[in-house]
Amino acid sequence: MYTELNSILNTSPESFTKGDFILLSDKQSDASFLIHHFLSFYLRAKCKVCFLAMVQSFSHYSTVSQRLGVSLAQAKEKGQLVFLEGLQESLSILIPQDEHTGSQAMNFLRDPKLGLQDLYEFVSSKVKRSCGGEAESEEWGPPVLLVDDLSVLLTLGVTVGAVLDFSHYCQATICSKLQGNMVMLVRCDQEEDEGDNESPACLLKGLTHQSSLTLDVQGLPTGYCRDIHGQVEVCWQRRQGDGQNTQNKLFQYKVHDKGASFFARGTSSAVL
Amino acid sequence: MAAPMERVIKQQTERSTFKTTSFQKKTRSKLLSIPGTRPSVQNGQLLVSSGVTSLDFLLGGGLAVGTVLLIEEDRYDSYSRVILKYFLAEGVVCRHRLFVAAAQENPDDILQELPAPILDDVAIPKPVEQPRLPCESQESLDSMKIAWRYQNLPKVQTALVSSSRFGHYYDVSKTMEPEIRQAAKSHCFYLPDHPQKTSNTHSQFLGPYSALLKSLQEVIRQEGFEVAASMSNSQNPNVLRIGLHSLGSALWGDDLCCSDSPEHRHSLVTFLYGLRALLRSSLAVAVITLPSHLIQDRALMGNITRLSDYSIALESFKGSERETNPLYRDYHGLLHVRQVPHLNCLASQLPDHKDLAFKLKRKQFSIEGSMSVQGRTSAVWLCPSP
Numbered sequence: 102m103y104t105e106l107n108s109i110l111n112t113s114p115e116s117f118t119k120g121d122f123i124l125l126s127d128k129q130s131d132a133s134f135l136i137h138h139f140l141s142f143y144l145r146a147k148c149k150v151c152f153l154a155m156v157q158s159f160s161h162y163s164t165v166s167q168r169l170g171v172s173l174a175q176a177k178e179k180g181q182l183v184f185l186e187g188l189q190e191s192l193s194i195l196i197p198q199d200e201h202t203g204s205q206a207m208n209f210l211r212d213p214k215l216g217l218q219d220l221y222e223f224v225s226s227k228v229k230r231s232c233g234g235e236a237e238s239e240e241w242g243p244p245v246l247l248v249d250d251l252s253v254l255l256t257l258g259v260t261v262g263a264v265l266d267f268s269h270y271c272q273a274t275i276c277s278k279l280q281g282n283m284v285m286l287v288r289c290d291q292e293e294d295e296g297d298n299e300s301p302a303c304l305l306k307g308l309t310h311q312s313s314l315t316l317d318v319q320g321l322p323t324g325y326c327r328d329i330h331g332q333v334e335v336c337w338q339r340r341q342g343d344g345q346n347t348q349n350k351l352f353q354y355k356v357h358d359k360g361a362s363f364f365a366r367g368t369s370s371a372v373l
Numbered sequence: 374m375a376a377p378m379e380r381v382i383k384q385q386t387e388r389s390t391f392k393t394t395s396f397q398k399k400t401r402s403k404l405l406s407i408p409g410t411r412p413s414v415q416n417g418q419l420l421v422s423s424g425v426t427s428l429d430f431l432l433g434g435g436l437a438v439g440t441v442l443l444i445e446e447d448r449y450d451s452y453s454r455v456i457l458k459y460f461l462a463e464g465v466v467c468r469h470r471l472f473v474a475a476a477q478e479n480p481d482d483i484l485q486e487l488p489a490p491i492l493d494d495v496a497i498p499k500p501v502e503q504p505r506l507p508c509e510s511q512e513s514l515d516s517m518k519i520a521w522r523y524q525n526l527p528k529v530q531t532a533l534v535s536s537s538r539f540g541h542y543y544d545v546s547k548t549m550e551p552e553i554r555q556a557a558k559s560h561c562f563y564l565p566d567h568p569q570k571t572s573n574t575h576s577q578f579l580g581p582y583s584a585l586l587k588s589l590q591e592v593i594r595q596e597g598f599e600v601a602a603s604m605s606n607s608q609n610p611n612v613l614r615i616g617l618h619s620l621g622s623a624l625w626g627d628d629l630c631c632s633d634s635p636e637h638r639h640s641l642v643t644f645l646y647g648l649r650a651l652l653r654s655s656l657a658v659a660v661i662t663l664p665s666h667l668i669q670d671r672a673l674m675g676n677i678t679r680l681s682d683y684s685i686a687l688e689s690f691k692g693s694e695r696e697t698n699p700l701y702r703d704y705h706g707l708l709h710v711r712q713v714p715h716l717n718c719l720a721s722q723l724p725d726h727k728d729l730a731f732k733l734k735r736k737q738f739s740i741e742g743s744m745s746v747q748g749r750t751s752a753v754w755l756c757p758s759p
Contacts, residue, residue: 188650
C-alpha cells in the first residue's frame with residue numbers, strides 16, 4: 102500500500118470507514134496500480150478479501166504484491182483471500198470440453214444476455230461463508246470485494262444495465278448488510294459517442310452515483326511526461342462521518358518499482 | 374545472513390506450488406533456458422526476439438513469453454506482413470515451433486516467403502590429421518603452394534549460429550533456403566479447411582474464431598507448451614510462435630470491417646480474451662495483424678488494443694502525399710507504439726520518443742525517432758542497437 106495515498110484518504114489499515122464503495126476509473130491511462138494498493142491495504146487490515154481478477158493472471162498480482170510486502174499465496178492458503186482468475190475459468194467455457202470443470206461464475210460468456218447473476222451468486226457465497234459463524238473464520242474482519250476490471254465485462258458483451266445490477270446487488274449485500282467495502286475499476290476511452298448507451302462512460306456515470314468515493318486517474322493534459330505519470334482526482338460523494346464537507350482533491354503521481362508517490366500539482370521532485 | 378536466505382527459499386517453494394502461468398520470477402533454482410530467449414533486465418521475464426532488433430529495443434528488450442503483439446496493418450498490408458515474416462523467420466532460426474493461421478492465402482505460402490537469415494562465418498576446426506609423409510602425393514592437391522602459412526588454420530564455412538545470439542538480421546531480397554525452413558516444425562491453420570460448425574457445443578460468441586481457438590489449444594496441449602507440463606517434464610522446453618494474419622478482416626467471416634454496427638461485434642474481443650487466457654499459461658508468443666484502418670468504430674479499436682499486450686500501428690507513406698514530402702524522404706512510414714504492458718511490475722516502460730519512423734532496408738528494418746525543429750529538416754537520432 103502507498104503511505105501517501107493513505108494520508109490523502111485519511112485511512113489506515115487499523116481504522117478505515119466500513120460500508121464504502123470505492124470506484125476507480127481511468128481515461129487513457131492505467132489505474133491498475135490503485136488496485137494493487139487496495140489489495141495490499143485490505144489484506145494488511147486483516148479483512149476477508151474476494152478478488153475477481155478478469156484481466157491478468159494470479160502470478161502477476163502475486164509478484165507485484167510481493168514487492169508491496171504482502172504474500173497472496175499465503176493469504177490464499179490461510180483462507181483470507183478468495184481469488185477468481187477469470188482468464189483460466191473462461192477457457193473451459195470458450196472451448197467446450199466434455200467434462201465441465203471450473204466454477205459457474207463465468208457463465209456470462211456462454212450468453213451475455215443472461216447477465217451477471219452467476220457471478221453475483223459466486224461472490225455472495227464466498228463472502229457469506231465468512232460470516233456464517235464458523236469458528237476459524239472469525240479472526241478476519243469485514244468482507245471486501247475487489248473487481249479488476251468491470252469494463253472488460255462490457256467488451257465481452259454484457260450490457261451496462263446488467264453490470265449496474267450486479268454492482269447494486271453486491272453493494273446491498275456487502276456494504277449495507279455485512280458492513281464491508283467494495284472497490285471496482287472501470288476503464289474508459291477518451292473518444293466516446295454521446296448517444297451510445299453501451300459505453301463505459303455510461304457505466305461510469307451510473308457507478309459514480311452509487312459510490313461513496315471515486316478516484317479518477319487521467320493522463321496529464323499537456324501530454325506524456327516521464328517523471329509525472331498522470332493526475333488523480335479524489336472525490337468524496339457522501340459527507341464524512343462527522344458531517345464535514347470534504348472538497349475534491351487533485352494530485353499528481355508517479356509509479357515506481359515498489360510503490361507510487363503522490364504530490365500536489367507542480368511539486369514533483371523532477372520539477373523543483 | 375543465513376536466516377533471510379531461509380525465508381527466501383521458503384517463499385520460493387510456496388510460490389512454486391501455485392504457479393500455473395508463464396510469468397515466472399527467475400529464481401536460481403529453476404531457470405528455463407530455452408534457445409532464443411533471454412531474461413529481461415527490468416523484471417526478469419523471459420523474452421523472445423520479434424525478429425526486428427529495433428522493435429525489440431522499443432518494446433523493452435523483446436516480446437515477453439505469454440503475450441500478444443498486435444500490429445495494426447498499413448493500408449496495403451505490406452510492412453505488417455514483413456514484420457510477421459521476420460517474426461516467423463526468427464522462430465525458424467532459433468528452432469522454435471511455429472503456428473501460422475491465415476484466411477486469405479495458404480499459410481504454407483507465407484512460410485515459403487520467409488526472408489533469408491544473414492549467416493555468420495563460423496570457423497569449423499579441421500579434424501586432427503596424421504603427419505604428412507613426403508612420399509605421399511595425393512595431398513599435393515590439398516596443400517597450399519602460395520598461401521602455405523594458412524594451411525593449418527581451421528576451415529571456415531557459413532553456418533547458422535542460432536542459439537548463442539538474441540535477434541538476427543535478415544536479407545529481404547532473398548528467401549530462406551528450404552533446408553533451413555524445414556528444420557523448424559510448423560503447424561498451419563487455413564480457414565477454408567475448417568468449415569464452421571453450427572453445433573450448439575461451440576460458444577456462440579466466438580463465431581468464426583472458435584475453430585482457431587480450439588486448434589491453438591490442441592497444439593499447445595499436445596506439443597507440451599503448457600508451463601506446468603514443461604516444468605515437470607524437464608525435457609527441452611521450447612517456445613511456440615503464433616502468427617495470425619489479418620484477423621478481423623472479412624475473409625475470416627467477421628463483419629467488423631464491413632459495417633458500422635457489426636453483428637459479430639464481440640467475436641474478436643472474446644477470441645482475444647481466450648487467446649490471452651491460453652497464452653498466460655503456456656510458453657507461447659502471438660503476433661496478430663489487424664486491418665484497423667477498415668474498422669470505423671474507435672471504441673472497438675480501443676477494446677481490441679486493451680485486450681492485447683503490445684500494440685503498434687504502422688502507417689506507410691505509399692500512395693499518400695507524404696511520399697514526396699522532403700521531411701519524410703528517408704523513410705517508408707510512421708510507427709506508433711500504442712501500448713506496452715507492465716506485467717509483474719507496477720510501472721510500464723513506454724519508449725521516450727513518440728515520433729517514430731521506419732525504413733525497410735535490404736538487411737535491416739530500422740526504426741528511428743525523428744523530430745522536426747520548427748518545420749525545418751530534422752535532427753534524427755537512432756535507437757541504439759542492443
